[in-house]
Amino acid sequence: MTKYKLRSAALDVLLRVGDGGAFSHLLLDQTIKSNQVDKKDHALLTEVVYGTIQRKLTLEYFVANFVKKKHKLDPWVQWLLYLSFYQMVYLERVPTYAIINEAVGIAKERGHKGIASFVNGVLRQAQRTGFPTFDSIKGRDERLSIETSHPLWLVKRWIGYYGYEKTRSMCLANLETKPMSIRVQPMQLNQKEAIAELEQDGYEVAPSFFSEQGVIITKGNVLHSQLFQNNQVTIQDQSSMLVAEMMDLQEGMQVLDACSAPGGKTTHIAEKLNNTGGIYAYDLHEKKAKQVKQKAEALALTNIVAKAADSRQLDQYHAPQTFDRILIDAPCSGLGVVRGKPDIKYQKQEQDIHKLATIQTELLKKIAPLLRKDGKLLYSTCTVDREENEHVITAFLNEHAEFEVDPMFFETLPSDLRQSSGISAVGLQIFPDDFGTDGFFLTRLQRKNG
Numbered sequence: 001m002t003k004y005k006l007r008s009a010a011l012d013v014l015l016r017v018g019d020g021g022a023f024s025h026l027l028l029d030q031t032i033k034s035n036q037v038d039k040k041d042h043a044l045l046t047e048v049v050y051g052t053i054q055r056k057l058t059l060e061y062f063v064a065n066f067v068k069k070k071h072k073l074d075p076w077v078q079w080l081l082y083l084s085f086y087q088m089v090y091l092e093r094v095p096t097y098a099i100i101n102e103a104v105g106i107a108k109e110r111g112h113k114g115i116a117s118f119v120n121g122v123l124r125q126a127q128r129t130g131f132p133t134f135d136s137i138k139g140r141d142e143r144l145s146i147e148t149s150h151p152l153w154l155v156k157r158w159i160g161y162y163g164y165e166k167t168r169s170m171c172l173a174n175l176e177t178k179p180m181s182i183r184v185q186p187m188q189l190n191q192k193e194a195i196a197e198l199e200q201d202g203y204e205v206a207p208s209f210f211s212e213q214g215v216i217i218t219k220g221n222v223l224h225s226q227l228f229q230n231n232q233v234t235i236q237d238q239s240s241m242l243v244a245e246m247m248d249l250q251e252g253m254q255v256l257d258a259c260s261a262p263g264g265k266t267t268h269i270a271e272k273l274n275n276t277g278g279i280y281a282y283d284l285h286e287k288k289a290k291q292v293k294q295k296a297e298a299l300a301l302t303n304i305v306a307k308a309a310d311s312r313q314l315d316q317y318h319a320p321q322t323f324d325r326i327l328i329d330a331p332c333s334g335l336g337v338v339r340g341k342p343d344i345k346y347q348k349q350e351q352d353i354h355k356l357a358t359i360q361t362e363l364l365k366k367i368a369p370l371l372r373k374d375g376k377l378l379y380s381t382c383t384v385d386r387e388e389n390e391h392v393i394t395a396f397l398n399e400h401a402e403f404e405v406d407p408m409f410f411e412t413l414p415s416d417l418r419q420s421s422g423i424s425a426v427g428l429q430i431f432p433d434d435f436g437t438d439g440f441f442l443t444r445l446q447r448k449n450g
């Protein structure tokens with residue numbers, strides 16, 4: 001694929017993400033497949049698409065500096081300018097003349113000569129004068145919002161919760177590339193063996209302290225490795241791996257996974273049970289339950305029953321105090337994973353958080369009675385927001401005097417996490433700038449005297 005076609009494909013993805021709201025990682029995978037993008041070009045296409053979305057607010061600010069009536073431009077012209085500016089500012093290895101030539105070619109093909117000459121003029125002016133700094137933006141919060149490309153409401157919300165310095169640090173971390181991590185299938189090999197095999201194949205890797213099954217990939221595309229192709233490892237963020245690690249699982253247990261699709265944590269739980277006991281894995285729709293079944297099959301795990309149901313109604317199928325362990329990996333705003341899924345930060349609105357907090361509270365209220373007397377319930381989200389995390393737990397505990405946070409949860413955390421600034425009386429908030437992982441919240445509840 002020529003570099004020109006590659007950028008044209010990137011523009012198609014951006015247009016659909018920008019205007020249709022489709023998730024970028026899914027669309028990118030489809031584009032790579034349908035355009036038969038060479039393996040060597042995957043990285044550039046991915047970088048241009050993710051980088052442009054990641055920096056969208058900054059790029060809008062740059063474009064507004066050169067084009068007075070930006071809103072009058074067709075969306076594809078706007079995105080072509082963002083895409084080109086992204087490369088000019090952040091991709092030093094791509095020569096500016098090539099970026100301009102290709103943008104002009106795309107503009108000619110999709111529009112007409114007039115648009116091509118407009119695009120040429122804008123890009124050449126930026127090349128001549130350079131890009132504006134952020135100093136002239138009035139207001140500290142506004143400046144942070146544009147400089148790090150996080151919506152102003154989110155910046156203000158995080159500052160309110162965590163202070164300016166922490167917010168700035170999180171916003172900057174969200175612009176960096178996160179190393180991929182994998183979870184080793186323990187019935188096939190262990191962390192040490194996986195590390196040895198990957199190193200032998202030229203990967204640079206390190207063990208994760210979040211999970212004895214976790215391996216961090218610092219160099220190399222693990223999707224191309226034999227271990228991944230043979231289903232001996234699965235892709236999972238380290239924070240997400242901590243969830244099953246903190247469930248205090250033992251062989252033979254009966255487990256409920258109330259929000260299970262696509263099955264990352266269900267299969268981890270199944271592995272920790274060494275394929276014994278039983279896991280009821282629920283999610284809202286048949287299609288989602290199928291994802292869990294497929295993941296279980298791929299990893300040769302047979303202790304999972306995946307079903308479609310609204311988990312707020314599980315009392316119809318299961319008697320009170322049935323399960324040894326329960327996981328509520330709740331639907332959430334996903335603000336802890338914007339580094340890997342940058343479109344989330346523009347799609348989510350503050351009202352979504354309020355709605356999600358209501359669902360989370362309902363899930364907890366309806367599911368907690370299914371926990372056995374001496375059982376443990378783990379609540380987690382992949383978001384950084386007190387309303388969905390600490391406040392949901394606090395409100396639940398205020399209304400359910402028979403439950404408490406399990407003090408052993410804190411004592412059994414990996415030691416680096418025990419020192420973390422995200423520890424509170426009701427759980428652990430992992431921030432995206434703390435350990436190079438996704439932002440996550442987790443806590444463990446039990447019945448008092450349990």
Ligand SMILES: C[S@@+](CC[C@H](N)C(=O)[O-])C[C@H]1O[C@@H](n2cnc3c(N)ncnc32)[C@H](O)[C@@H]1O
Nearest residue numbers: 259260261262263264265283284310311329331
């Ligand atoms: C954070 S995701 C779960 C990720 C999953 N635990 C994993 O590790 O792969 C939350 C899931 O909750 C599901 N969900 C939302 N509301 C639900 C409900 N009322 N009952 C059951 N599942 C629900 C969503 O469909 C979504 O798949």
